[in-house]
Amino acid sequence: MATKTRLYEVTLRNGHRKWTEIYPAQSEASLRSELIFSDDIKIIEINSLDWGQVTAQPNFETDTVAFCVAYQDKEIFISNNDIGYSHLMQQVPNQVKNVNDFFNDEHNR
Numbered sequence: 001m002a003t004k005t006r007l008y009e010v011t012l013r014n015g016h017r018k019w020t021e022i023y024p025a026q027s028e029a030s031l032r033s034e035l036i037f038s039d040d041i042k043i044i045e046i047n048s049l050d051w052g053q054v055t056a057q058p059n060f061e062t063d064t065v066a067f068c069v070a071y072q073d074k075e076i077f078i079s080n081n082d083i084g085y086s087h088l089m090q091q092v093p094n095q096v097k098n099v100n101d102f103f104n105d106e107h108n109r
Contacts, residue, residue, distance in 0.1 A: 006026065008022070056088075056099050
């Protein structure tokens, strides 16, 4: 199973500043379908980056799976309400199962 994901750098702008964010996605088209922002935030550009290494981990605050994506010297944390979460759930199903099994074991003690 895959342990890597494609990453995209998205440049955004509002009336005050311009910034970039990195998101995991299957493709630019699938990412665009998830990029829903308020009317004051505009997407300036989307650039394909390289691959990032994905690790599923427990999110103890929500009892759900969270992800850490390592890319160059950055770590990107993705939780259940973040852009790219559903993609990562499908990308590393064995890791997701391990985290879910961990939660089930914890709850059954």
